[in-house]
Amino acid sequence: MVDANAIREVFTKYTAAFSAGKPDEMAALYAADGWIEDPVGSPRHEGIEAVRKFYHLVVNGVARLELTGPVRVAGLEAAAPMRVILPGEQGTQCIDIIDVMTFNEDGKITSMRAFWSVDSIHPA
Amino acid sequence: MVDANAIREVFTKYTAAFSAGKPDEMAALYAADGWIEDPVGSPRHEGIEAVRKFYHLVVNGVARLELTGPVRVAGLEAAAPMRVILPGEQGTQCIDIIDVMTFNEDGKITSMRAFWSVDSIHPA
Numbered sequence: 001m002v003d004a005n006a007i008r009e010v011f012t013k014y015t016a017a018f019s020a021g022k023p024d025e026m027a028a029l030y031a032a033d034g035w036i037e038d039p040v041g042s043p044r045h046e047g048i049e050a051v052r053k054f055y056h057l058v059v060n061g062v063a064r065l066e067l068t069g070p071v072r073v074a075g076l077e078a079a080a081p082m083r084v085i086l087p088g089e090q091g092t093q094c095i096d097i098i099d100v101m102t103f104n105e106d107g108k109i110t111s112m113r114a115f116w117s118v119d120s121i122h123p124a
Numbered sequence: 125m126v127d128a129n130a131i132r133e134v135f136t137k138y139t140a141a142f143s144a145g146k147p148d149e150m151a152a153l154y155a156a157d158g159w160i161e162d163p164v165g166s167p168r169h170e171g172i173e174a175v176r177k178f179y180h181l182v183v184n185g186v187a188r189l190e191l192t193g194p195v196r197v198a199g200l201e202a203a204a205p206m207r208v209i210l211p212g213e214q215g216t217q218c219i220d221i222i223d224v225m226t227f228n229e230d231g232k233i234t235s236m237r238a239f240w241s242v243d244s245i246h247p248a
Contacts, residue, residue, distance in 0.1 A: 004241065004243050039198045040198035040199065040201050041198050041199040041201065068193060068205075069192060069193060069205050069220065070220045070244070072220055072221060072222045072239040072240050072241075072244055073239075073241055073243070073244075074163045074164035074165050074239050074240060074241050075164065075165040075241075077164050077165065077239065078239065079203065079222040079224065079239040080222070081192075081193050081205040081222070096193065096194045096196055097196060098196045098203040098204070098205070098222060098224075100203065100222075100224060100239070115196040115197075115198050115201065115202065115203040115224070116196050116198060117128065117196075117197055117198050117199070119128055119197070120194070120196055120197075
C-alpha cells in the first residue's frame, strides 16, 4: 500500500507540474474516477477527462504553486497548505489554499478539494 | 448567515481555549450534533457529550495550540494549518495538524476532522 512518503511526493509533483505549466502531468496524478472540487462548494469535475480539462483551463505556466508547510498525511487522506502566486500588471497576487486529497492504494488521487475563496486573495 | 470572519473567529477561540486548558469552552463552539474525527481515520466522537468528553481527555493546560497560517474559508467549510506544542521532560515536541471544519448557519462547528499522524510529530 502507498505510504506517507509516497503521498507527500504526489504533492511535490503536483505543485511542480502546476508551476511548470504541465496540466497533463497534473492529470496523470489522478485515478481514472478521480474528481476535483475547486473551490470547495463549487460543482465537481468528475473523471479523468474532466480533471484534464480543468487543469488545461487553470494551468498556464505563469502562475506558480508552492507548499507553505508540511503535508499532513492520515492514512489514505492528506492535507497541505499552499499558495498560488499570480504575477500581473497590477502587481503580484497570492491565493492562500489548503488542498485536501484522498488516494487509492496505487497512490493516485481519488479526490481533491481546494479550500479557498476570494477573500483568500491578497497582494504578495 | 455566518460569514467568513465569524468562522475565522471560531478558529481563534478554539486555539485559545485549547491553550488555556478550557475543554468546556472548546465544546461550546460545537453544534449539539457536532462530531470529531481526530486523527482522520479514527472512530468519530459524535454529539456534544462525546465532544466534551474528548476535549476533557486531550486538553490539559500544558499543551498549546496555535495557528501557523491563515484560515481558508469556503462557504460553511474551512481549513487551517496549526500545531500543538507539547512541553516535556525530554524536550518540547510539535505536532503539525490541519483541522478541516464544517459549520451550521449559527456559526457552530458541525464537524471537525484533524489531519495528522505520528509522523507529523517532531522536536520543536
